[in-house]
Amino acid sequence: MDPCEVEFLSEKELVSIIPNFSFDMIHLISGSVGPFRAGLPVKVPIWLAVNLKQQQKCRIIKQDWMDADSLNEAKEEEKLSKLFTKMPSNHYMEEAQLLLNVASDDISDADRIKTAIKDIWDIRMSKLRTSIDAFLKSEGLHAKLDHLTAMEINSVRPLLPHALDQMLRIQTDGRATQSHYSGTSQ
Amino acid sequence: MENNGDVQMTAENDDQEEEEVTAQSVLLAIEEAWLNEKFAPEILPHRSDLVDCMLQQITHMEENMKRLDKEDLRLMIHRMELDRIKYVITNYLRARLEKIEKYTIHILSQEATRSSEECYLTVAELQFAKEFLTNIEMLFKTIALQHMPGNFQTFEVDTLTVKPNLQTYVFLRANDRINGIIIPGSMDEEIDLEPGSQHIIQYSAVADLVKSGAVKLI
Numbered sequence: 001m002d003p004c005e006v007e008f009l010s011e012k013e014l015v016s017i018i019p020n021f022s023f024d025m026i027h028l029i030s031g032s033v034g035p036f037r038a039g040l041p042v043k044v045p046i047w048l049a050v051n052l053k054q055q056q057k058c059r060i061i062k063q064d065w066m067d068a069d070s071l072n073e074a075k076e077e078e079k080l081s082k083l084f085t086k087m088p089s090n091h092y093m094e095e096a097q098l099l100l101n102v103a104s105d106d107i108s109d110a111d112r113i114k115t116a117i118k119d120i121w122d123i124r125m126s127k128l129r130t131s132i133d134a135f136l137k138s139e140g141l142h143a144k145l146d147h148l149t150a151m152e153i154n155s156v157r158p159l160l161p162h163a164l165d166q167m168l169r170i171q172t173d174g175r176a177t178q179s180h181y182s183g184t185s186q
Numbered sequence: 187m188e189n190n191g192d193v194q195m196t197a198e199n200d201d202q203e204e205e206e207v208t209a210q211s212v213l214l215a216i217e218e219a220w221l222n223e224k225f226a227p228e229i230l231p232h233r234s235d236l237v238d239c240m241l242q243q244i245t246h247m248e249e250n251m252k253r254l255d256k257e258d259l260r261l262m263i264h265r266m267e268l269d270r271i272k273y274v275i276t277n278y279l280r281a282r283l284e285k286i287e288k289y290t291i292h293i294l295s296q297e298a299t300r301s302s303e304e305c306y307l308t309v310a311e312l313q314f315a316k317e318f319l320t321n322i323e324m325l326f327k328t329i330a331l332q333h334m335p336g337n338f339q340t341f342e343v344d345t346l347t348v349k350p351n352l353q354t355y356v357f358l359r360a361n362d363r364i365n366g367i368i369i370p371g372s373m374d375e376e377i378d379l380e381p382g383s384q385h386i387i388q389y390s391a392v393a394d395l396v397k398s399g400a401v402k403l404i
Contacts, residue, residue, distance in 0.1 A: 001224065008273070009217075026260055028267050029209050029243055051266060141369045142377055145357065145384040153357050153384075153404060160386065161355035168353055168371070168388075 006154050007098065010091030011047040015099065016061040018042075019052065046095065050102050060103035063088070063095060068109045071116035078123050084147040093121055093151045128152060132160055136167070212239050213271065218402050220278040225357070225403035226396060227350040227389055229285045229293055234308045237275060244268055286315050291347040294319060352390045358401045359384050367391055 012030070018041050025034040033044045041061060044052075052058040065071070065088030078085050089095055096117045104110040128148070135143050145153065219233045247264060254261045286293060286307070294315055297307055307315065323341050331339050353370070360379035369375045370388050379385065384404065395401045 008270075011270075021259075023259055026263055028264070029240075029247065029271060030213055030267060031210050033263075047266065047270065048263060051262075141371055141375070142385060142387045145386055148384060150404065157357070161357075164355040164386075165351065165353070171371075 001154055001157065003151070003154060006091075006151050007094045009150065010094035011045060011050075011098070013046055013089065013091055013095060014043045015046050015049045015063060015095075016041045016043050017049045017052060017058040018061065019058045021057055046098055050098060053102050053106075059106045060099055062099065062103075062107045062113070065089065065092070066096065066099075066107065066113050068112035068116055071113060071120065075116055075120050075123065078120055078127075084124060084127065086147045087120075087149050090149050091151065092117065092149060124152060125155070128156060132156060136163060139167070209240075209243050212236055212243075216240055216271075216278065217274055218399075220274050220281070222396055222403045223278055223281045223285075226393075227352055227354045227356075228393070229282060229289070229306055229350075231304075231306045231397060232282070232308045232311065237279070240271065240275060244271065282311065283314070285350070286311060287318060289348055289350055290315055290319050290322070291343055292349045295347075352393065353388050355386055356389045356392070357384065357386050357404050358392060358396070359404050360401050362400045364395060364400055367395075 018039060019036040020038050021036060022038050023034060023036040025032050030045070033048065034042060036042055049058065049060055053060055074085065074088075096113065100107060100110050100114055107113070216233070216236045219230075219236060223230055247268060251261055251264050293307070297305055297312065297315075300306065305312070326341055331341060360381055360383050363381050364379040366376045366378065367387075368391065369377060370391055377385075377387075379401065389396075392401055396403060
């Protein structure tokens with residue numbers, strides 16, 4: 001899947017904004033948003049928040065988990081843990097990317113948050129590569145992927161399933177030849 | 187005039203309140219169907235019920251939007267949402283067409299064994315598949331086969347059949363609790379899926395669960 005499609009999916013997540021206009025509730029097919037009252041926070045999907053922000057109709061409030069200190073704690077935890085830790089959002093990378101890009105003026109500490117998230121991503125990706133390597137060497141047939149987020153799964157999508165497909169092919173061919181040989185020897 | 191239009195708009199919206207719960211759930215179901223179709227190696231049972239319902243919603247919404255003032259904030263927001271939904275629907279249908287073009291012969295022969303209630307293709311898709319096959323055959327014949335020596339002139343359906351690799355590995359998230367999935371290729375090894383848990387496994391082990399909606403591909 002194209003990474004921008006993963007981003008597309010992440011845009012459904014909600015985020016709080018402070019509008020600078022007032023408007024009644026808007027009934028969308030995906031659910032209602034509003035009512036908007038100037039100066040009062042309201043939750044909207046990210047795609048809407050980004051658009052309103054671009055028109056300078058609102059300020060975006062960062063997600064609760066976008067806090068540099070707690071992200072750095074999460075980073076330390078990620079480093080210590082052998083398994084993947086639970087992320088605050090299934091789309092943490094995309095949400096951070098979208099919101100910090102468009103609303104860096106609304107979000108204090110944007111740079112530190114960005115760095116912390118990038119660090120967490122790097123640690124997790126290197127962990128992912130190591131565990132895939134171990135998984136392939138163990139010739140496993142199934143793996144549990146709890147706490148892996150959408151973008152992380154997508155990043156190994158072409159490679160991991162394809163590698164497993166090829167291994168399976170070699171194994172089945174190998175078995176077929178073996179039985180073929182044992183068949184002829186009898 | 188404008189006021190009038192506004193009143194109408196809200197009145198209609200109030201009427202929709204009840205439907206809206208379903209419109210929202212239909213949208214979620216389409217998005218799931220889209221991802222399943224995208225990641226499953228074989229073609230899945232069609233969900234034209236969802237597509238038709240959503241297209242109806244879109245037309246309805248577009249009718250309503252005509253009544254809005256050009257400057258109205260809602261116009262832009264509704265248009266953006268519709269664009270998002272249309273993207274999902276077209277991408278879903280396109281994914282199916284790609285599979286039909288790739289596995290035409292296989293899909294048609296499978297479809298022939300299914301009764302009309304349990305068929306995987308919609309009427310239009312079935313027609314497309316048949317025409318596609320006829321056209322391919324025609325192309326082969328006019329370009330090459332008719333210039334071949336007599337015994338090479340037949341259009342050999344069997345040798346041209348492309349089948350999807352059902353053993354391919356897929357990522358999935360469990361919607362419900364599922365016990366005792368037997369992993370193919372193992373010594374009767376079984377696994378249980380917790381709701382919300384994520385896995386990578388061969389498609390053939392979970393194909394039925396994807397179709398029943400007990401798991402979704404991610």
